[in-house]
Amino acid sequence: MFINGQWAIPEKKNTFTVLNPATGETIATVPDGGEKETRLAVTAAHDALDTWAAATAYRRSDFLYRAHTLMMDNLEHLAQTMTLEQGKPIKAARNEVKYGADFLLWFAEEAKRVYGRTIPSARSDQRFMVLKQPVGVVGAITPWNYPVSMITRKVAPALAAGCTIVLKPAEATPLCAIEVFKLLEKAGLPAGVANLVTARDPNPVGEVFLTDERVRKLTFTGSTQVGKMLAREAAAQMKRVSLELGGHAPFIVCKDADPVHAAKGLSLLKFLNTGQACISPNRIFVHESMKEPFLKELSSRVFKMKAGPGSEAGVSIGPLVNDTAVEKVDNQVKDAVAKGAKLVTGGFRLMENGLDKGHFYAPTILDNVTPEMLIYREETFGPVAPVISYQDEKELLTMANDTRYGLAAYVYSQNLSKAMLLFEGLNFGIIGINDINPTSAAAPFGGMKESGLGREGAIEGIEEYLETKLGGFSLK
Numbered sequence: 001m002f003i004n005g006q007w008a009i010p011e012k013k014n015t016f017t018v019l020n021p022a023t024g025e026t027i028a029t030v031p032d033g034g035e036k037e038t039r040l041a042v043t044a045a046h047d048a049l050d051t052w053a054a055a056t057a058y059r060r061s062d063f064l065y066r067a068h069t070l071m072m073d074n075l076e077h078l079a080q081t082m083t084l085e086q087g088k089p090i091k092a093a094r095n096e097v098k099y100g101a102d103f104l105l106w107f108a109e110e111a112k113r114v115y116g117r118t119i120p121s122a123r124s125d126q127r128f129m130v131l132k133q134p135v136g137v138v139g140a141i142t143p144w145n146y147p148v149s150m151i152t153r154k155v156a157p158a159l160a161a162g163c164t165i166v167l168k169p170a171e172a173t174p175l176c177a178i179e180v181f182k183l184l185e186k187a188g189l190p191a192g193v194a195n196l197v198t199a200r201d202p203n204p205v206g207e208v209f210l211t212d213e214r215v216r217k218l219t220f221t222g223s224t225q226v227g228k229m230l231a232r233e234a235a236a237q238m239k240r241v242s243l244e245l246g247g248h249a250p251f252i253v254c255k256d257a258d259p260v261h262a263a264k265g266l267s268l269l270k271f272l273n274t275g276q277a278c279i280s281p282n283r284i285f286v287h288e289s290m291k292e293p294f295l296k297e298l299s300s301r302v303f304k305m306k307a308g309p310g311s312e313a314g315v316s317i318g319p320l321v322n323d324t325a326v327e328k329v330d331n332q333v334k335d336a337v338a339k340g341a342k343l344v345t346g347g348f349r350l351m352e353n354g355l356d357k358g359h360f361y362a363p364t365i366l367d368n369v370t371p372e373m374l375i376y377r378e379e380t381f382g383p384v385a386p387v388i389s390y391q392d393e394k395e396l397l398t399m400a401n402d403t404r405y406g407l408a409a410y411v412y413s414q415n416l417s418k419a420m421l422l423f424e425g426l427n428f429g430i431i432g433i434n435d436i437n438p439t440s441a442a443a444p445f446g447g448m449k450e451s452g453l454g455r456e457g458a459i460e461g462i463e464e465y466l467e468t469k470l471g472g473f474s475l476k
């Protein structure tokens, strides 16, 4: 843990183990923090707040530039740590570190662009001025699936805005968080400005974030279930919240799409991070006239995918996070098959060639998926592509929007006006049009409906950490 500028271990020297999800082996033990350590971290963040908030935007920006340079200089080490701890293939881990570093760079720049404004008054003897100020101490909880970039996506805008922060990383991936904090320390982080509490049990940490009045904002990426609980509890002290929650992304292949381009896009996107992403496509709506060429291209690509530890050459399918995740995926596949879906490929846990020790599931394509199946309604978070045929383009929008989630959606069409109408009509926060990668530090990321509140990245990302203060000046 890193509290008030010091690397610390908890009082009782409690620790918990970190496992390699590809082999089940223990790779490290880390401090298991709780209520006491979180309280200390909040005190440190609170004590550091006024000085950090009063530092010039240029000073905060310089710090973030240095952190960015250090992250890029240490890219390989961070990527190797990520592959070992989280399991994703090394190439994807390298891309994630670059993506994580982008947030440091973007918010180093945005720190200097926190503008207020003046507003004309109807009274000649009055002036209005709008001032942006940091929200205060932030409690942040980050997930295991993107264990570096989800940290910088929260820490960078918070620090740029002049807030101080306490971070609780996912219990499955504390090593990545520790490595990020080593770099922040090296970049010259003042004591208390950013603090790290590693913990096996998120509850005591979350409890402090929710009940300590000094914490003025909560930012969380994770499940909708936990996000709802945090929003409910945070309301007791009217804390600000940013929530990046679950998704159930439709991926739409229109009758005028290029089916090969769409299948290539889906094969890259669906199986990225072994499907463990909130923006992963979960319902693949394919116009029936496109199904044959689309499935042909998709299955030929999926047949060639190699599963294994992310450090091995040629691997594109890493392990799932744990056994519960494997069971959930398998259960959805079995339910779909029992209700009439056709298994094109996959549909089983991988047990051969030493993979039985990790949490591997075969990349899977299901055809003829229908609304009665669990997979049609529930987020999968695994390597399964459920294909749904449709005929009537008028019904498509209703089908795609028929979910409590609203994070990401994808459309493949070569008809510009149709793509525009779908872009406007889809109730999702992020829409890729013939594009599988609509996310960037420069672009607002976030969902509608039960996918969350607020946006991360872009100019919107720093607003989440700012209060708006109005001054009305009488000249009388």
Ligand SMILES: O=CCCCC(=O)O
Binding pocket: 145, 146, 276, 277, 278, 279, 439, 445
């Ligand atoms: O699970 C959500 C991770 C988001 C990854 C991204 O920003 O692309």
